[in-house]
Amino acid sequence: MSAVTSPAAQAAAAKLIEAIKANVLVNYTAIGCTAFVVADYLQTLPDEIEYMWPTDWSLVKVLFILVRYYPFVHTSISTWHHGTGSLTGSKCFVPFIMDAFSCLTVTLICEAISYIRLWAFSGRNKYLLVFLVPYYTAIRGVEYYYLVKFVKSLDFLKAPAGANLGCITTKAESKLLSAVFITVLISLTSVTLLMMFIAYQRRLIAEGIGGSGSLFKLFYRDGIFYFVCLSSFAIANIICDFAAPQNGMQFIMVQVMLHTEGLIAGRMLIDLRVHARKDISTTGNLPHLLQSTTDRSRTDVEFAPYNSHVVPRVFVQVRTETASLKDY
Known part of the structure; x- marks a missing residue:
């Protein structure tokens, strides 16, 4: 029996064919995410122009710009990595590593938004801030540590x-x-x-502060939605890493998660601005919100849907046991 038709050679050929099929599927999935990002961008661009562009510059606006436009940079890197058939062997290391760290950059931006939302939801609690900053830094550090170790373990097929x-x-x-x-x-x-x-502590859900359109309820609802979606994708990726064939198929959900994460984070900020505008427009009918009291402490919550140099900023007073959304 020749070496070509030996069982070992046939098994190797079968594995190669399966790896090629897996590679094509993963590549098409990654490239398909590009169309997904572009479609979402075009759909939400009018709201972005109306509600986000006129606002004053702040940390949240910078993060919004990053989460909104960096995915296009990431998509370019991902398309280069997944869509260039001539890449093979050692030539794959640079695009793969750039793609991998670009993925983590998207997560870094989205998680920064998530942490700031939590801080705002807490009423700008300084003790929570002292915890969140080092915790965020430590989490990102652990992620980079494992990603560096992962890319060092890679090897690629040297094709003719x-x-x-x-x-x-x-x-x-x-x-x-x-x-x-x-x-x-x-x-x-x-x-x-x-x-x-x-x-739970502030009884935001039970008491229904501000009615069904409350910014606080919106914070909570969007936060839960973000968690459910992203945790589902994270679990799917973990399952793929352990259960999927180790021929490239284990990467099938990576780009899907990262593009969806950026999309949801951007939409949450736009949605928050839209509801902030609506809340401002109704404060004239809620004079009791603006009345000072002696039995309850209050704090200013600032919403700036317009350029403050053109239109004065609007301040809405709420009780400090709710939340402060000044950054939004």
């Missing part, structure tokens, strides 16, 4: 010139990549639990 097979992973310690997603899941869960604890 002209084969146009693209980057096919032949070696990868997927458990290290799953550690990144586990860390993301821990971060999402801890932030959500803190938000639920704060909401």
